[in-house]
Amino acid sequence: MSSWTTFDEPPEFDVGDRVVTTGPVGPVWRRVGSGSPGVVVARTADRLIAVRFDTGRVEHVHPARLRFDGE
Numbered sequence: 001m002s003s004w005t006t007f008d009e010p011p012e013f014d015v016g017d018r019v020v021t022t023g024p025v026g027p028v029w030r031r032v033g034s035g036s037p038g039v040v041v042a043r044t045a046d047r048l049i050a051v052r053f054d055t056g057r058v059e060h061v062h063p064a065r066l067r068f069d070g071e
Contacts, residue, residue: 013040013049018069026059037069 013019017040024031038053048060 012063013043013066013068015040015042019049019051019066020069021061022065022067025061025065026057030057032057032059 019038019040021032021034021036021038023034025036026032032053032055036053036055038051040049041052041058042050044050044060047063049063049066050058051061051066052058
């Protein structure tokens with residue numbers, strides 16, 4: 001029986017995907033608001049998604065806080 005890890009699962013978002021936040025993300029003093037659009041630029045080793053928002057800011061976001069743009 002093979003062992004499975006969370007990294008064996010297919011990624012939910014790929015680099016280049018257009019996404020929108022489902023709620024505010026980031027530190028309180030520079031929070032990105034709900035509904036902010038951006039582009040996935042990387043996936044981190046701890047399963048976070050690096051997103052460059054249209055404002056130019058890059059944040060590491062949990063996948064549950066994102067949805068595909070246009071959904």
